[in-house]
Amino acid sequence: MAAPTQFAFGQVITTLPAENVFELGFSPLGSFIITWQRPSKDDKGDAIKNLKVWTVLEGQTPGLEADEHTVVGRFVQKSQTGWNLQYTFDERYCARVVTNEIQFYRSEDLGTVWNKLRVEGVSDFAVSPGKNHSIAVFVPERKGQPAAVKVYNVPEFDSPVSQKNFFKGDKVQLKWNSEGTTLIVLAQTEVDKSGKSYYGETTLYLLSAHGGFDSRIELDKDGPIHDVTWSPNSKEFGVVYGYMPAKTTLFDTRAKATHSFALGPRNTILFSPHGRFVLVAGFGNLAGQMDIYDLDKNYQKICTIEASNASVCEWSPDGRHILTATTSPRLRVDNGVRIWHTSGGLMYNENLQELYHVTWRPQSPTTHPLEDPLHPVPTPHASALEYLGTVKTPSKPAGAYRPPGARGQITPLAFKREDEGGAAYVSNGSLSLGIGVNGFGKPRKREVPGADLPPEDGNGAAASIAVDGDEQLSKAALKNKKKRESKKAKDAADKATGLTPAFDKPLPASMSSHSRSPERRDRRGHERNRSRGFAEPRPQSRSDRRDARRGQDQQPHHSKTPPASKSNGVPQAQTSEEPPPEVTVTSPGSAGTPQDKKTRALLKKLRAIDDLKMRRAGGEKLEGTQIKKMDTEDEVRKELEALGWSE
Numbered sequence: 001m002a003a004p005t006q007f008a009f010g011q012v013i014t015t016l017p018a019e020n021v022f023e024l025g026f027s028p029l030g031s032f033i034i035t036w037q038r039p040s041k042d043d044k045g046d047a048i049k050n051l052k053v054w055t056v057l058e059g060q061t062p063g064l065e066a067d068e069h070t071v072v073g074r075f076v077q078k079s080q081t082g083w084n085l086q087y088t089f090d091e092r093y094c095a096r097v098v099t100n101e102i103q104f105y106r107s108e109d110l111g112t113v114w115n116k117l118r119v120e121g122v123s124d125f126a127v128s129p130g131k132n133h134s135i136a137v138f139v140p141e142r143k144g145q146p147a148a149v150k151v152y153n154v155p156e157f158d159s160p161v162s163q164k165n166f167f168k169g170d171k172v173q174l175k176w177n178s179e180g181t182t183l184i185v186l187a188q189t190e191v192d193k194s195g196k197s198y199y200g201e202t203t204l205y206l207l208s209a210h211g212g213f214d215s216r217i218e219l220d221k222d223g224p225i226h227d228v229t230w231s232p233n234s235k236e237f238g239v240v241y242g243y244m245p246a247k248t249t250l251f252d253t254r255a256k257a258t259h260s261f262a263l264g265p266r267n268t269i270l271f272s273p274h275g276r277f278v279l280v281a282g283f284g285n286l287a288g289q290m291d292i293y294d295l296d297k298n299y300q301k302i303c304t305i306e307a308s309n310a311s312v313c314e315w316s317p318d319g320r321h322i323l324t325a326t327t328s329p330r331l332r333v334d335n336g337v338r339i340w341h342t343s344g345g346l347m348y349n350e351n352l353q354e355l356y357h358v359t360w361r362p363q364s365p366t367t368h369p370l371e372d373p374l375h376p377v378p379t380p381h382a383s384a385l386e387y388l389g390t391v392k393t394p395s396k397p398a399g400a401y402r403p404p405g406a407r408g409q410i411t412p413l414a415f416k417r418e419d420e421g422g423a424a425y426v427s428n429g430s431l432s433l434g435i436g437v438n439g440f441g442k443p444r445k446r447e448v449p450g451a452d453l454p455p456e457d458g459n460g461a462a463a464s465i466a467v468d469g470d471e472q473l474s475k476a477a478l479k480n481k482k483k484r485e486s487k488k489a490k491d492a493a494d495k496a497t498g499l500t501p502a503f504d505k506p507l508p509a510s511m512s513s514h515s516r517s518p519e520r521r522d523r524r525g526h527e528r529n530r531s532r533g534f535a536e537p538r539p540q541s542r543s544d545r546r547d548a549r550r551g552q553d554q555q556p557h558h559s560k561t562p563p564a565s566k567s568n569g570v571p572q573a574q575t576s577e578e579p580p581p582e583v584t585v586t587s588p589g590s591a592g593t594p595q596d597k598k599t600r601a602l603l604k605k606l607r608a609i610d611d612l613k614m615r616r617a618g619g620e621k622l623e624g625t626q627i628k629k630m631d632t633e634d635e636v637r638k639e640l641e642a643l644g645w646s647e
Helices: 384-389 476-496 509-514 516-534 542-554 594-617 624-631 633-642
Strands: 021-026 032-037 051-056 069-075 093-098 101-106 115-118 124-127 134-141 145-153 162-166 170-178 184-190 202-208 214-215 223-230 238-241 247-252 257-260 269-271 277-281 289-294 300-306 310-315 322-325 336-341 347-351
Touching: 093 124, 124 170, 134 170, 145 170, 145 202, 162 184, 162 214, 170 223, 184 223, 184 633, 202 223, 223 269, 223 300, 238 269, 238 277, 269 310, 277 310, 347 516, 594 624, 594 633
Parallel strands: none
Antiparallel strands: 021 032, 032 051, 051 069, 093 101, 101 115, 124 134, 134 145, 145 162, 170 184, 184 202, 202 214, 223 238, 238 247, 247 257, 269 277, 277 289, 289 300, 310 322, 322 336, 336 347
């Protein structure tokens, strides 16, 4: 840790005797340090109190060395989410959430619960930083009831002074302004049911602490809400929202937009402690660029800082410097701390093997008068100069990759970002393959499925018929449709030239209803004639012969005239030397009585049992269900005998 005024020296002020610390936080006035260690158990199997509260005495008590730290409170905190204690502005009280209640403690006695706020199902809370000692609690949706945010005055917990109910709220971020008079609620769902976002749906609400005003904040760009934060003056707040490139807008306390910055790949907004500057940056999977704007000079842009791979970004209490850091476990390489001046220069750099958390020690902005924050620019630390000496300047300007065939040409608007003059991204939640609003996709010809081909236009191309719904066909459906249309055209051409084989007599009704379609039957017949003439009867097993005999008793015999064979594509008449074989057409699905259907089912089961016997005789190991099936052979035969069947 280092105080803001001592950043250039980079010296260690004090060290806490704590191991395996993953989170670190300060109380509002910097009097206490709170640490969170990974949960563990002692030798008896009991949970170790892993949340500790340390006090900084700084030599004010006789007999103690300067900056000596002692533990004044210990708690068991299993979850890393919402691990920290929340203090009132004067550090008189602090609070933590447990099951269905918020527990309050006096800062001088963290071993005794001072008061409790009982709220069924509470999952999150936020203590007001103002002088009114208010607290906001959040209860998520459950059993069809809407989510709720309730504001109470401490310690008057009988009824809330302000409340907002809403749906689409699985979790929230509660953000008070510095005066504690107004609260922003950023609600988020785990799943976006409209299908527009993979990361869920976000909604923004604004409500006053006394209950006189509440409103939903309407945003003019579709997409998620990336970040929202208050200005220290408590009169305005900034929101970063929308699909990339995102939009950044400032609002007043009545949710009216006052200014919008240029679109860009940004997802973070931070006001300086004095409210003079605002930082708009893009971290995470973005490039890490930070834009600094001067609000007192008509939102003039001061500079852009390149802070790639940063996972922590904070203003210093003096409002002149910005801290960025790369921490684990988000990124386990290039961990370290960097401090930048507001004008854009690097002031300090320290690389660390493994860094888990870093933060400024809180100090009041009144102790650091702002004066002229841009001048003079302090001299950078030696570590910053050493780091800048190792940074390589790119040999050529970086840009988006373009294939060789597209180089030297104007970029189409469909491939430009919105902030570069391209078309705005619009998501309707559908997966349609038609033309999108951004110019992608190919136009489809609309036709009526199964209808005759449309007449050709003057250029010889078929005129398309505009019918709603044809553009919704999948690729496979369109491919099959084209095949059907081409086959119809071919059949019509064959019929016109006299190449379609004709039959002297119509087919019997039984064959037309139970056999294949004429096209498929003719096609299969031609293939058989081309290879080896008419198909020979397949050898039948004993069970097949039994089924055939029973079918002959129920179905009449029909003689089928085979299709004429082809030679060199020309149909030839059937010769009398080779009489057509008789083919018996039977249809298992058209048997007469339920008794016959049951007999066939039992015969099928008997054939399966015979097959299992042969497999076991061949040495194959059968499963338990197959062996049980073989054991039912006697029952199957008895049922067949009862139905009047005999071998």
